[in-house]
Amino acid sequence: MSHRLALAALLALALPTALAQSTAAPAPSAAAAPAAVPAAFTLAPLPYPHDALEPVIDTRTMQIHHGKHHQAYVDNLNRAVAADPSLRGLTLEALMARMSTLPAAVRNNGGGHWNHDFFWRTMTRPGQGGAPSAALAAAIDRDFGSLDKFKAAFKTAGTGRFGSGWAWLIVGADGRLQITSTPNQDNPLMDLVAERGAPLLGNDVWEHAYYLQYQNRRGDYLDAWWQLVDWSVVSQRYAAATAGKRG
Numbered sequence: 735m736s737h738r739l740a741l742a743a744l745l746a747l748a749l750p751t752a753l754a755q756s757t758a759a760p761a762p763s764a765a766a767a768p769a770a771v772p773a774a775f776t777l778a779p780l781p782y783p784h785d786a787l788e789p790v791i792d793t794r795t796m797q798i799h800h801g802k803h804h805q806a807y808v809d810n811l812n813r814a815v816a817a818d819p820s821l822r823g824l825t826l827e828a829l830m831a832r833m834s835t836l837p838a839a840v841r842n843n844g845g846g847h848w849n850h851d852f853f854w855r856t857m858t859r860p861g862q863g864g865a866p867s868a869a870l871a872a873a874i875d876r877d878f879g880s881l882d883k884f885k886a887a888f889k890t891a892g893t894g895r896f897g898s899g900w901a902w903l904i905v906g907a908d909g910r911l912q913i914t915s916t917p918n919q920d921n922p923l924m925d926l927v928a929e930r931g932a933p934l935l936g937n938d939v940w941e942h943a944y945y946l947q948y949q950n951r952r953g954d955y956l957d958a959w960w961q962l963v964d965w966s967v968v969s970q971r972y973a974a975a976t977a978g979k980r981g
C-alpha cells in the first residue's frame with residue numbers, strides 16, 4: 735500500500751462518525767431541488783455540563799468557548815459554504831481533505847468547527863479519564879520513551895506555538911505516533927498541513943481556551959489539562975487509526 739493510500743485509509747478510519755452525522759445532516763431540500771443537498775452544520779451540545787471540567791477549566795470559560803467561539807465558527811462556516819454551491823452537501827471531513835483549494839473562511843471556520851468538536855469529546859471530568867490502553871501505552875513508550883516524556887514533549891509543542899493554534903498527537907502514515915502543532919484553526923486532517931495524520935488528541939492553546947483562569951500561564955494550563963483527557967476515547971481513536979495497518 736502506498737503512503738498516500740495508507741494515509742487515506744488511516745484518515746477514513748479516524749474520522750469521527752458522530753461528528754459527520756451531527757454536523758453534516760442534510761437540511762430540508764427545496765421543492766423540486768436537484769440532488770445537491772445544502773450542508774447545515776450545527777453546534778452539538780457539550781457532552782457534559784459547563785461546570786464539569788472545574789477546577790481545571792472554569793465554567794465561564796466553557797460557556798464562552800462553546801457558546802460564543804464555537805458557535806461563531808459554525809455560523810461563519812455555514813455562511814462560507816452557502817456562498818459556494820460546489821461545497822454544499824460536503825461533510826466536514828471532505829472539506830478538510832481539499833482545504834488547499836478552498837477560501838480562508840472555510841479553512842478557518844471549518845477547522846474551528848472540527849477542532850472544537852474533537853476537543854470537547856477528548857475531555858471528561860477531572861480524574862475520570864482513566865489511562866491509555868495497553869496498545870496505546872506501548873506505542874507511547876515506543877515512540878516517546880514514556881508517558882511522562884510524551885507529556886513533556888506535548889507541552890513543549892503547546893507552549894512553543896507562537897500566537898494561536900493547537901498541539902496534537904497523531905498517528906502518521908507510517909503508523910507511528912507524532913506530536914505536531916498547527917497555527918490558527920488548521921488541523922492534521924487538512925491537505926495543506928505539513929504533518930498529516932489521524933488525530934488522537936488535541937489541545938486548544940488559543941488564549942480564549944484558558945485566559946480567564948490562567949492568564950499568560952499557558953504552561954500551567956497545559957500541565958493541568960492532562961487531568962481532563964479521556965484516555966478511553968483517545969485509545970479508541972488509536973485502535974481505529976491502526977486497525978488497517980497490520981496484516
Ligand SMILES: [Fe+2]
Pocket residue numbers: 799803850938940942943
Ligand atoms: Fe478554542
